[in-house]
Amino acid sequence: MAEPVKERKLEKIRILGDLERGLDDVDKKLARGNTDIEFDFSGCPFISVDGLEWLEEFLLRADSLKSTVTFINVQNPVYKVFKVAHIDSLMRACGAPNQESQGLSC
Amino acid sequence: MTVSSDQELMLTERANHLVRQARLAAAVFTQYSQEKVDKIVRAMTAAAIENAGKMALMAHQETRMGVTEDKILKNLVASEFLYHQIKDKRTVGITREFPDLNMVEVAEPMGVIFALAPVTNPTSTVIFKSICCAKTRNTVIFSAHLMAAESSNFAAKIMYEAALEAGAPKGFITWVDKSSRLRRTSELLMHHPEVDLIFATGGQAMVKAAYSSGKPALGVGPGNTPVYVHKSANVASAAMDIIISKTFDNGTECPSEQTLVIDREISDEIIAEFKRLGCHVCSQEEVLKISALIVDPRNGGINYKLVGQPANLIADQAGLNITTPIKMLLCPLLGELRHHPLAIEKLMPVLGYVIVDSVNEGINKALDINYAGGTGHTAGIFCEDDNVIERYSEAINAGRIIVNSPASIGGLGGVYNHLNTTLSFGCGTGGGNITTDNVGIKNLINFKRVPRRRNYVISFQTTKNIYINPGSIDHLRNLKCQSAFIITSRSASRRGHLAMVTERLPQDCHVDVFADMGPEPDFATLQRVVESMRRTKPDTVIALGGGSVLDAAKIIRLFYDYPDLKISEVAVNFLDFHHRMIEFPTDMKTQLVAIPTTSGTGSEVTPFAVLKDGHRKISLIDECMLPDIAIIDANLTRSLPADITGDTAFDALTHALEALVSTFSSDYTDGLALEALRLIFESLPETLKNPNSIVHRHKLHNAATLAGMAIANASVGVNHALAHALGARFDIPHGRANAAFLLSTIEYNAQIPSKFVSVPCYPLWIADRKYARAAQFIGLKDDLQPGESEEIGRRRLVQKLRQAIFDLAKLANQALSVAELGIPLEAYMAAIPELTEIAFGDMSIRTNPRYALAPEVAQLFATAYPPRERPSI
Numbered sequence: 001m002a003e004p005v006k007e008r009k010l011e012k013i014r015i016l017g018d019l020e021r022g023l024d025d026v027d028k029k030l031a032r033g034n035t036d037i038e039f040d041f042s043g044c045p046f047i048s049v050d051g052l053e054w055l056e057e058f059l060l061r062a063d064s065l066k067s068t069v070t071f072i073n074v075q076n077p078v079y080k081v082f083k084v085a086h087i088d089s090l091m092r093a094c095g096a097p098n099q100e101s102q103g104l105s106c
Numbered sequence: 107m108t109v110s111s112d113q114e115l116m117l118t119e120r121a122n123h124l125v126r127q128a129r130l131a132a133a134v135f136t137q138y139s140q141e142k143v144d145k146i147v148r149a150m151t152a153a154a155i156e157n158a159g160k161m162a163l164m165a166h167q168e169t170r171m172g173v174t175e176d177k178i179l180k181n182l183v184a185s186e187f188l189y190h191q192i193k194d195k196r197t198v199g200i201t202r203e204f205p206d207l208n209m210v211e212v213a214e215p216m217g218v219i220f221a222l223a224p225v226t227n228p229t230s231t232v233i234f235k236s237i238c239c240a241k242t243r244n245t246v247i248f249s250a251h252l253m254a255a256e257s258s259n260f261a262a263k264i265m266y267e268a269a270l271e272a273g274a275p276k277g278f279i280t281w282v283d284k285s286s287r288l289r290r291t292s293e294l295l296m297h298h299p300e301v302d303l304i305f306a307t308g309g310q311a312m313v314k315a316a317y318s319s320g321k322p323a324l325g326v327g328p329g330n331t332p333v334y335v336h337k338s339a340n341v342a343s344a345a346m347d348i349i350i351s352k353t354f355d356n357g358t359e360c361p362s363e364q365t366l367v368i369d370r371e372i373s374d375e376i377i378a379e380f381k382r383l384g385c386h387v388c389s390q391e392e393v394l395k396i397s398a399l400i401v402d403p404r405n406g407g408i409n410y411k412l413v414g415q416p417a418n419l420i421a422d423q424a425g426l427n428i429t430t431p432i433k434m435l436l437c438p439l440l441g442e443l444r445h446h447p448l449a450i451e452k453l454m455p456v457l458g459y460v461i462v463d464s465v466n467e468g469i470n471k472a473l474d475i476n477y478a479g480g481t482g483h484t485a486g487i488f489c490e491d492d493n494v495i496e497r498y499s500e501a502i503n504a505g506r507i508i509v510n511s512p513a514s515i516g517g518l519g520g521v522y523n524h525l526n527t528t529l530s531f532g533c534g535t536g537g538g539n540i541t542t543d544n545v546g547i548k549n550l551i552n553f554k555r556v557p558r559r560r561n562y563v564i565s566f567q568t569t570k571n572i573y574i575n576p577g578s579i580d581h582l583r584n585l586k587c588q589s590a591f592i593i594t595s596r597s598a599s600r601r602g603h604l605a606m607v608t609e610r611l612p613q614d615c616h617v618d619v620f621a622d623m624g625p626e627p628d629f630a631t632l633q634r635v636v637e638s639m640r641r642t643k644p645d646t647v648i649a650l651g652g653g654s655v656l657d658a659a660k661i662i663r664l665f666y667d668y669p670d671l672k673i674s675e676v677a678v679n680f681l682d683f684h685h686r687m688i689e690f691p692t693d694m695k696t697q698l699v700a701i702p703t704t705s706g707t708g709s710e711v712t713p714f715a716v717l718k719d720g721h722r723k724i725s726l727i728d729e730c731m732l733p734d735i736a737i738i739d740a741n742l743t744r745s746l747p748a749d750i751t752g753d754t755a756f757d758a759l760t761h762a763l764e765a766l767v768s769t770f771s772s773d774y775t776d777g778l779a780l781e782a783l784r785l786i787f788e789s790l791p792e793t794l795k796n797p798n799s800i801v802h803r804h805k806l807h808n809a810a811t812l813a814g815m816a817i818a819n820a821s822v823g824v825n826h827a828l829a830h831a832l833g834a835r836f837d838i839p840h841g842r843a844n845a846a847f848l849l850s851t852i853e854y855n856a857q858i859p860s861k862f863v864s865v866p867c868y869p870l871w872i873a874d875r876k877y878a879r880a881a882q883f884i885g886l887k888d889d890l891q892p893g894e895s896e897e898i899g900r901r902r903l904v905q906k907l908r909q910a911i912f913d914l915a916k917l918a919n920q921a922l923s924v925a926e927l928g929i930p931l932e933a934y935m936a937a938i939p940e941l942t943e944i945a946f947g948d949m950s951i952r953t954n955p956r957y958a959l960a961p962e963v964a965q966l967f968a969t970a971y972p973p974r975e976r977p978s979i
Binding site: 046047048050053077081082084 | 129130132133137276
């Protein structure tokens with residue numbers, strides 16, 4: 001008999017303050033499986049290298065668990081960090097991967 | 107030695123790891139405020155000062171080069187002196203403001219920097235580059251010279267730990283560990299796609315590799331510093347400074363002196379002073395021995411084993427019998443300097459010298475050294491004569507020319523002078539670099555320029571004294587004038603106007619008359635008038651007539667007052683009045699009184715003068731062309747025939763309409779243009795009905811002057827460009843030529859342009875609204891139907907305006923098409939390409955509200971030919 005399909009759950013996480021390290025409770029939510037995560041960055045003005053590394057690793061884990069992670073309301077300074085970091089998974093979570101310009105040099 | 111694929115993979119992984127750390131740190135660094143950055147820089151500087159001795163000792167022990175005490179000084183210059191220079195500099199956010207230019211500069215970090223550190227300055231370079239990178243929010247990966255990697259990496263670690271403690275991003279400084287694979291790892295990093303900039307200080311091979319990487323690179327060039335000791339120099343002080351400099355860290359500083367060029371008058375004195383202070387002056391035999399030791403005979407380059415070694419060691423190894431401690435070895439370079447083996451960079455306390463007999467010879471000898479491997483780097487001069495210093499600076503190609511100071515420590519900047527402190531000396535293109543700067547923080551920032559839209563200054567000028575009522579010609583009775591020159595036409599003379607003027611001039615005023623000014627004269631005619639004026643030397647020019655006479659008088663006065671002017675130099679076309687290349691005189695010597703006898707041109711209040719030049723018209727435009735006095739007396743127009751009344755009124759009508767929609771229009775010119783329009787529509791029909799009505803003649807006369815004031819400040823448009831070309835080609839009076847295109851150009855300008863005009867003072871295309879307003883101002887009405895947009899209403903008003911112009915033209919017997927002017931179709935169509943070219947180059951077109959493309963101009967010519975129907979709504 002086929003196992004009943006679990007309903008997927010969307011967890012909305014609002015990051016309040018600087019993201020300077022990983023968030024254990026969010027890691028746990030992801031680990032429970034069948035969960036998609038939406039990070040709301042509207043309250044996050046700063047991200048550190050540790051925070052950035054945690055996000056990248058979190059996205060990798062989510063990918064292996066077939067969970068979808070999305071970032072919303074990313075503030076300009078943090079969005080610029082994502083841009084300069086050149087990490088595609090971060091940009092995908094923001095909606096679209098980075099694109100290289102092939103334009104003319106002038 | 108070959109590198110196995112496993113090793114290569116490992117090195118690549120190592121490089122990737124270093125770059126990834128630096129990349130993440132660079133990203134995070136973008137968020138830092140100036141305050142946070144300055145806190146980090148301060149902590150790093152303090153750490154460098156605290157550890158200056160330890161790092162210097164380690165560097166000396168590892169490299170066996172230089173002098174520990176001097177390396178301490180270099181570490182302090184790279185930290186304390188650098189900090190002093192940069193601590194208050196803004197490197198985050200807005201770095202500079204240019205209020206006059208309405209522009210600011212905003213800093214953007216460069217990102218991940220791969221930095222090389224040389225064996226000669228292994229710790230000071232790391233200190234310097236680390237602090238510069240922190241100040242500019244860049245991250246840095248160091249690759250040291252293999253012979254100095256432990257001390258360089260130790261310095262990097264001290265800097266990093268201090269920075270981290272103060273809040274710098276993790277991974278902000280990283281370094282390649284010392285290993286036999288260091289060079290290969292460095293190559294991988296140079297070519298790594300995530301490295302943004304290579305900051306190369308070191309041997310030429312590494313600098314070349316950096317430039318070959320295809321990345322932006324801040325490189326440096328080799329030095330070979332000539333120092334000219336002029337006879338005016340303070341000899342004792344110069345000798346001491348040179349010793350300080352050349353012995354500093356045993357000569358490892360690349361800006362340090364390599365060859366002295368000494369004036370003969372002081373040569374004995376300075377050589378004696380060198381000897382007295384502990385230097386050894388070599389004989390020719392000793393020079394040969396030293397050359398054999400320190401120059402590699404295979405390539406003429408330096409023996410690197412002797413870089414930074416003390417003078418006695420070099421003397422010993424060269425086989426010189428010197429038993430006392432010496433500071434440096436001075437080598438006379440006899441014979442052809444350009445071929446002398448010691449005329450190269452010698453990074454050790456060995457200094458060449460030549461003796462010269464003149465400044466000319468001295469500078470040439472210095473150039474011989476300057477262009478022998480050290481172009482663009484450093485030069486020095488000891489001299490008290492500013493003229494000689496200037497000549498030397500002009501001749502020598504060096505990024506820094508150090509005056510009356512030690513070249514090495516002087517080159518570092520901040521100690522003996524106000525140069526930027528650096529350990530990286532840009533050599534410009536002479537040394538294969540992009541900059542001659544003492545490379546520093548300003549070279550590590552991407553400066554973003556943020557120019558605000560220009561605040562375009564629009565002014566309003568007109569003739570100072572305007573007498574505006576019928577009978578105002580009586581003002582001539584009070585004219586301050588001893589000798590007047592009247593320029594007029596035969597018709598004005600015939601109509602009695604000339605007599606009206608001469609009768610009213612003061613009795614004691616000498617009067618000369620040129621009464622033969624035809625329509626649209628050429629420049630040769632005007633020059634003849636100027637010549638005749640030179641004989642009578644008038645202080646006043648009185649222009650009496652229509653537009654051609656008034657324009658001619660403006661040009662005649664200009665060339666009478668300024669005989670050296672050239673017409674070709676003042677009739678240059680321009681795009682923008684504020685940027686034009688030509689300059690007119692600022693004040694006129696001769697008074698100009700303009701008395702119009704037609705009601706159209708407005709020339710009495712404009713700074714323009716149009717001149718016929720073959721098949722085209724050229725314009726002279728400047729405030730100095732404005733008449734001093736205008737007399738707007740309608741009595742002078744009383745006898746104007748109906749056809750000329752109509753022609754000139756349509757000229758004024760065109761002026762008002764074009765000024766109204768001009769890109770340079772303003773509230774001031776709009777008011778004048780609208781009132782001129784209203785007066786023309788009101789008074790032209792009445793004047794035509796009753797030519798002797800002075801009341802209506804007066805209104806028409808004023809309308810022309812008001813429209814003239816409007817175009818004087820807002821200029822005209824495409825209609826005038828077309829009319830100028832047509833008039834010049836087919837001899838059509840200006841007003842008639844204008845009327846022929848008027849309905850076409852209103853329709854054209856009222857459509858959304860195929861190309862907008864790029865003029866800062868015209869932020870919004872509003873020509874259709876302006877025409878609609880003009881229609882309303884002359885009393886035309888339009889009621890919007892329910893559901894209709896305002897745009898539809900505007901379109902209707904524009905059409906009603908065109909209808910009103912059509913009706914007025916019919917009343918005034920004005921031709922509204924080219925065919926009606928009597929020009930044969932075939933000749934006209936054949937001329938269109940030439941007309942288009944001329945019209946497109948006409949300055950009038952520059953202020954048109956729609957960018958008139960050449961095919962559109964051609965189309966305007968073509969569609970203006972057939973006789974017109976009354977425009978339909």
